[in-house]
Amino acid sequence: MSFPFKTIALIGKHKNPQIVEPILNLAEYLAGHGFEILVDHLTAAHFPNNLYRALTLEEIGQQADLAVVMGGDGTMLNIARMLAAYDVPLIGINQGRLGFLTDLSTDTMLETLNEMLEGQYTTERRMLLQAEVQRDGKKIYSALAFNDVVLYRGMSSGMIEFEVTINKEFVNRLRADGIVIATPTGSTAYALSSGGPILHPSLDLIALVPVCPHTLSNRPIVIGPDACIEVHLYSSTEVRVHCDSHSYFDLVETDKILVRRYPKMVRLLHSANHSYYRMLREKLGWSEFP
Numbered sequence: 001m002s003f004p005f006k007t008i009a010l011i012g013k014h015k016n017p018q019i020v021e022p023i024l025n026l027a028e029y030l031a032g033h034g035f036e037i038l039v040d041h042l043t044a045a046h047f048p049n050n051l052y053r054a055l056t057l058e059e060i061g062q063q064a065d066l067a068v069v070m071g072g073d074g075t076m077l078n079i080a081r082m083l084a085a086y087d088v089p090l091i092g093i094n095q096g097r098l099g100f101l102t103d104l105s106t107d108t109m110l111e112t113l114n115e116m117l118e119g120q121y122t123t124e125r126r127m128l129l130q131a132e133v134q135r136d137g138k139k140i141y142s143a144l145a146f147n148d149v150v151l152y153r154g155m156s157s158g159m160i161e162f163e164v165t166i167n168k169e170f171v172n173r174l175r176a177d178g179i180v181i182a183t184p185t186g187s188t189a190y191a192l193s194s195g196g197p198i199l200h201p202s203l204d205l206i207a208l209v210p211v212c213p214h215t216l217s218n219r220p221i222v223i224g225p226d227a228c229i230e231v232h233l234y235s236s237t238e239v240r241v242h243c244d245s246h247s248y249f250d251l252v253e254t255d256k257i258l259v260r261r262y263p264k265m266v267r268l269l270h271s272a273n274h275s276y277y278r279m280l281r282e283k284l285g286w287s288e289f290p
Helices: 017-032 057-063 073-086 109-117 276-284
Strands: 007-012 036-040 053-055 066-071 090-094 121-135 138-145 148-152 160-166 169-176 178-182 206-211 221-223 229-235 240-243 247-250 256-271
Touching (some): 007 017, 007 073, 017 036, 017 066, 053 057, 066 073, 073 090, 073 138, 109 256, 121 240, 169 178, 169 206, 178 229
Parallel strands (some): 007 036, 066 090
Antiparallel strands (some): 121 138, 121 256, 148 240, 160 169, 206 221, 240 247
8 A cells, every 4th residue: 555654753742751652652563564763862862772763853854754743732832833844744642631732542543543644634734823022123032833922921910011013003002911812723722711712723813812901891803814913012020922831032121022924834634533623522521511
């Protein structure tokens, strides 16, 4: 049989020692079926022997036809940002808690992966955001976000004051704990807990969700993918901008945060019977009665 993928990279949550056995089992299974196996060098450091080629994520992006990520959603967020520029398709195997992005189970991964590697899968392309901090007209920080870009007051007890413009047009001036700028993927994360809408991942939209605004009329809004969002900080004490909660930057008054859609997209593969709505029911407990 002709498989659509030849070279498969395996990437695990390298700080979790429980990941070693299932990844080794998966590597042995795939190698036994004729696939060339690459392993993220941080994951490979836990392997007993140099059984497979250990590469950096950049090298994996250049050489792999497919990457299988084992861990939780946080692991997938990190790997997706790193590999987005290379358009490497990703499959997630869940060893975390919710598993919105890592939707395969370790119990059935071999059977499900075999079907997917034979071509029985569905493809999702999901957008990313690119954040940039400017100070005195100069770029001093930039990062990608798969879930969200968050302006937050941190440990301070007071609200922060900031202004939001979209495509150079003034939208509002807020006093709040912060604001979440979320992709459809991130709409089920911090944005959801802050009262934002759930956006289907097939949509190319951006949600702006205030966090505990002083004025209750400040509500979430959803805008198009080509928007350039600017957040101007006016008052701050220990304010930070976070990207997917993985990277952050400390801000000072008069800093400006620019958020745009990143030109590359993340390609996620799911089993042929994957259902986004079923996943929402299961993860959010919609079918449970009080």
